[in-house]
Amino acid sequence: MSAKAGRIDAESVDAEDIVEDFFSGVVLAGLLATCLLFLFLLRKYIQWGGDCPTDNRIDGKTVIITGGNSGIGRATATELSKRGARVILACRDMKKGDAVARAIRKKTMNPNVFCMRLDLSSLHSVKEFADEFCYNEPQLHVLINNAAYMGPKLTTSDHIEKNFGVNYLGHFYLTKLLVEKLHKNAPSRIINVISDSYQSGKLDFNDLAMHESYGIYRAYARSKMALAILTLELHRRYYSEVIWTFAVHPGAVNTDLLRNWPGMTGNFLRVMSRILFKTPEQGCQTIVYCAVADKVRDHAGKLFINHQAVNYVKRVRDWDMARRLWNVSLHLIGCDDEIEPEQVEEAIHGADTAKQE
Numbered sequence: 187m188s189a190k191a192g193r194i195d196a197e198s199v200d201a202e203d204i205v206e207d208f209f210s211g212v213v214l215a216g217l218l219a220t221c222l223l224f225l226f227l228l229r230k231y232i233q234w235g236g237d238c239p240t241d242n243r244i245d246g247k248t249v250i251i252t253g254g255n256s257g258i259g260r261a262t263a264t265e266l267s268k269r270g271a272r273v274i275l276a277c278r279d280m281k282k283g284d285a286v287a288r289a290i291r292k293k294t295m296n297p298n299v300f301c302m303r304l305d306l307s308s309l310h311s312v313k314e315f316a317d318e319f320c321y322n323e324p325q326l327h328v329l330i331n332n333a334a335y336m337g338p339k340l341t342t343s344d345h346i347e348k349n350f351g352v353n354y355l356g357h358f359y360l361t362k363l364l365v366e367k368l369h370k371n372a373p374s375r376i377i378n379v380i381s382d383s384y385q386s387g388k389l390d391f392n393d394l395a396m397h398e399s400y401g402i403y404r405a406y407a408r409s410k411m412a413l414a415i416l417t418l419e420l421h422r423r424y425y426s427e428v429i430w431t432f433a434v435h436p437g438a439v440n441t442d443l444l445r446n447w448p449g450m451t452g453n454f455l456r457v458m459s460r461i462l463f464k465t466p467e468q469g470c471q472t473i474v475y476c477a478v479a480d481k482v483r484d485h486a487g488k489l490f491i492n493h494q495a496v497n498y499v500k501r502v503r504d505w506d507m508a509r510r511l512w513n514v515s516l517h518l519i520g521c522d523d524e525i526e527p528e529q530v531e532e533a534i535h536g537a538d539t540a541k542q543e
């Protein structure tokens with residue numbers, strides 16, 4: 187073979203390599219662009235919702251927001267403060283809560299934003315908060331049950347599984363203690379911040395402590411299911427007293443909620459949350475809507491997502507389950523005298539299974 191022919195062969199091999207590299211580059215760039223487009227569209231979809239569609243103000247009305255020192259609670263407090271409300275941040279850490287109240291007062295030029303101590307993982311603290319609130323505050327128009335725990339298996343100071351204790355039972359007790367005040371200021375509102383995870387929640391009255399079946403998501407979903415059932419039960423009991431109750435799913439929001447989720451899964455979820463989820467300001471819009479909108483009376487009791495009332499999954503409309511949950515909750519907060527005598531045994535059994543030894 188002549189030297190010239192050898193050179194031509196080498197050149198055509200080089201040209202083939204270049205073409206191959208070029209096509210690999212194009213394929214890689216295409217894949218990357220598709221991934222980015224997918225993430226962009228997914229982000230748009232998750233963040234879809236828009237601002238609260240009403241400019242209504244609630245000047246002078248008093249609002250309690252549990253967990254108002256961070257995330258969605260803080261954003262809701264800021265928005266309602268802008269709309270003239272007297273806002274009480276109900277927080278377990280007074281140092282954090284006072285600093286946030288100060289920041290909101292400064293930002294919104296509304297001097298009526300305060301913090302009061304409430305630890306939902308202690309029934310004693312819930313009672314203390316309610317007593318202090320009722321003593322000092324003449325009015326209550328909106329109660330927003332927003333605070334939540336999500337994380338490894340822990341118990342409250344009353345020995346109850348923590349998701350159930352903080353997210354559901356603490357709010358059950360708080361609402362019960364404040365309902366008279368809400369009634370006096372009717373029309374008033376209760377807003378329970380749930381999550382679409384409620385759909386997969388399962389209430390097992392033979393193991394409310396989740397001895398056998400604890401999982402971070404499972405326990406959280408179960409507590410939100412209980413809160414959804416409570417929303418319907420409160421509506422059934424108090425609509426005639428002109429207290430309107432709503433459940434809100436705020437969407438997927440980038441907050442500190444995932445901070446206790448351990449391991450790689452936790453890290454992955456936190457990164458995804460930063461990239462894809464709504465901001466707390468976007469996430470609070472439907473809660474604000476339920477707190478201030480005029481034409482929501484006919485939708486009381488319902489679940490709101492992106493300012494629209496939607497139906498619950500069918501399992502939540504189980505009146506027998508609602509009755510059992512109500513009675514178990516009454517027993518857990520020490521109100522056996524309010525349970526129908528023939529249902530006390532059943533309530534005690536369910537409540538016993540909620541306690542960790």
Ligand SMILES: NC(=O)c1ccc[n+]([C@@H]2O[C@H](COP(=O)([O-])OP(=O)(O)OC[C@H]3O[C@@H](n4cnc5c(N)ncnc54)[C@H](OP(=O)(O)O)[C@@H]3O)[C@@H](O)[C@H]2O)c1
Nearest residue numbers: 253256257258305306307332333334381438439441442443
């Ligand atoms: N983020 C989401 O994607 C999402 C989705 C659906 C529903 N939600 C719901 O939105 C609500 C707000 O959550 P977030 O996302 O804003 O999370 P967040 O930033 O972690 O806020 C949770 C709040 O609850 C408070 N809290 C926790 N345990 C408490 C206790 N024992 N007593 C009193 N307060 C307690 C926290 O106080 P500390 O700061 O002292 O811990 C914090 O202020 C929750 O009900 C959550 O389930 C959130």
